[in-house]
Amino acid sequence: MCGIAGFIASKNIALPILISVEALKKQLERGTQGAGVMFLNDDKAHIAKAPIHPVEFLNSIRQTHQHIISNISIAHNRAPTSEVTLENTHPFRNALGMTLVHNGVVRDERLVRSILEACGFEFEGTCDTETLIHLAQLIYERTSDELNFYQQYANVVHALDPGVVVLLIPQHNAVMIIRTHNPLYACWTKDKKIFIFASTKKTVQYIRARISRYFVNPEWKEIKFLQQGYVTIKYNNDKLMFDETMFREPVEVVRAHKTCPYKSKKKARKKCPYKDYRKCPYIDRRGICPFTTTRTTTHNTTPQAYTYSYSYDVEPMGCTRNPKTCPLYSRFLRKCLWNDAPCPYDRKRGEKE
Secondary structure (H helix, E strand, C coil), X not given: CCEEEEEEECCCCCEECHHHHHHHHHHHHHCCCCEEEEEEECCEEEEEEECCCHHHHHHHHHHHHCCCEECEEEEEECCCCCCCXXXXXXXXXXXXXXXXXXXXXXXXXXXXXHHHHHCCCCCCCCCCCHHHHHHHHHHHHCXXXXXXXXXXXXXXXXXXXXXXXEEEEHHHCEEEEEECCCCCEEEEECCCCEEEEECCHHHHHHHHHHHHHHCCCCCECCCEEECCEEEEEEECCCCEECCHHHEECCCCCCCCCCCCHHHHCXXXXXXXXXXXXXXXXXXXXXXXXXXXXXXXXXXXXXCCCCCCCCCCCCCCCCCCCCCCCCCCEECCCCEECCCCCCCCCXXXXXXXX
């Protein structure tokens, strides 16, 4: 799983490209086997990359790119699924000057690679992301207009289920972001002059704080989450143009209790009373039940926070035991599981607990 961090601004704004590279230090858990950055200079896309640690890449790029400013800078740190070489490191560029970074795994990569090789494309490495940048060139050459290219490329990419794809298109003055399942957070100013995005929320907060130093009291909107689909960000001289409805407020799962009593005991694993795991109060922040491996997340939604209040009423049979500590009382079903009287755990009848 890789990491992406960057910013997009209108043409009349220029910021240091090292801001996005420095932000990679906030998401090192997403990959340390390579780093790179793609930026815009003189209306042309340029890339710089190396198969080294992101911190080492930042120290090396400061010597050559320290004074470079641009309105677009998108960095990437890699968690490899193939060989760690310069050819397999992000970003990638095709013959049309488009550049691309990717977070995820391309489905049916071998089939797509064989089709592109039959069309005359040559591959420099073995990374599956290289197929996406060549697909962009193939579809661009066979489409008539700009909107048709966006729709066809998004449909093909969604069929491959790659995760998150960020494509810089200098010909259209646009950046295309496609998401299928991996997370991507974004934030922008209220006047739509600056747009920042990253794979983690803390990285977006870092970029927002760094960019705010160059402006006087910038007004930012809340950090939002990109839904499944694609969004095209057009950068002009005055402001950015994109569809805000593709972003929603992120909702995270909060854990009601620290530990699950049904996880620690091996004998009790088959006695978990929460048959519906979505109602379990022990579910963790990622939406994973500690009792099982069932996930509550989907590609389109983020799991909600479940909070329930249980009413411990006295059973009709006259049980006087505290239902909170009685092993026969199901808080999920809100009733006693013991049907026969007397109950072996009933204090009133003098039975031992």
